[in-house]
Amino acid sequence: MAxxxxxxxxxxxxxxxxxxxxxxxxRYDLLNHLLSANIDKMWRNRAVKMLRAFQxxxxxxxxxxxxDFAIAAAKLNPEQIVGVDLSEGMLKVGRQKIxxxxxxxxxxxxxxxxxxxxxxxxxxxxxxxxxxxxNFENLEKGLAEIYRVLRPGGVFIVLEFSLPRNKIFRHFYFxxxxxxxxxxxxxxxxxxxxYTYLPESVREFPDGENFVRILEKTGFEKCRWIPQTMGIAxxxxxxxxxx
Numbered sequence: 001m002a003x004x005x006x007x008x009x010x011x012x013x014x015x016x017x018x019x020x021x022x023x024x025x026x027r028y029d030l031l032n033h034l035l036s037a038n039i040d041k042m043w044r045n046r047a048v049k050m051l052r053a054f055q056x057x058x059x060x061x062x063x064x065x066x067x068d069f070a071i072a073a074a075k076l077n078p079e080q081i082v083g084v085d086l087s088e089g090m091l092k093v094g095r096q097k098i099x100x101x102x103x104x105x106x107x108x109x110x111x112x113x114x115x116x117x118x119x120x121x122x123x124x125x126x127x128x129x130x131x132x133x134x135n136f137e138n139l140e141k142g143l144a145e146i147y148r149v150l151r152p153g154g155v156f157i158v159l160e161f162s163l164p165r166n167k168i169f170r171h172f173y174f175x176x177x178x179x180x181x182x183x184x185x186x187x188x189x190x191x192x193x194x195y196t197y198l199p200e201s202v203r204e205f206p207d208g209e210n211f212v213r214i215l216e217k218t219g220f221e222k223c224r225w226i227p228q229t230m231g232i233a234x235x236x237x238x239x240x241x242x243x
Contacts, residue, residue, distance in 0.1 A: 021087035056126035063132025067094030084112035134205040162207035164231040
């Protein structure tokens with residue numbers, strides 16, 4: 001995982017990520033939509049559309065943040081959506097959004113570690129992660145936990161940043177990501193740590209076919225990946241074997 005420049009160097013990387021998102025939680029949604037020109041909403045809607053084919057009744061949203069993915073999944077009319085995240089600051093914002101939308105009876109948010117989920121085996125028939133797997137301290141451990149709590153035949157959908165394949169576009173992309181985005185992030189949030197960390201974490205994340213191989217190593221099958229918007233994000237779909 002990419003190094004995070006924190007004042008408290010005694011924290012683990014997981015603790016540093018938690019501290020970082022607690023600190024920017026009040027500006028996180030504004031920055032995300034501003035910096036992505038709201039394209040992130042389109043990506044989530046596409047991921048939810050893919051999930052619709054499986055008609056899930058229970059959805060686990062891991063690294064839920066401010067609950068955007070969980071709220072988008074409410075369109076599927078499941079019986080239950082549970083969102084988990086390390087950052088209490090992000091969860092607080094998420095709960096406020098859920099209450100405003102009248103979804104408190106459907107969506108429950110709780111603080112939990114994605115790599116040590118507080119649920120029994122086979123608890124959910126679907127799991128989603130939006131822009132969160134690259135923050136796992138131990139990627140394979142986190143994926144193994146998701147696999148454990150999914151029911152046989154359950155679907156796992158991941159939406160994550162990735163590297164554009166086109167070399168010319170990648171050049172401009174990295175200029176924006178490494179120069180413009182940290183400056184804007186600091187201007188709006190008064191803290192450039194998260195937006196310095198973001199491009200580093202995207203560069204180090206094993207995207208595309210590399211991530212698919214890790215999913216398969218964990219035990220998932222029927223894995224596929226669909227690049228979004230010139231490859232700056234990717235949706236991954238996989239399933240836990242039925243038996």
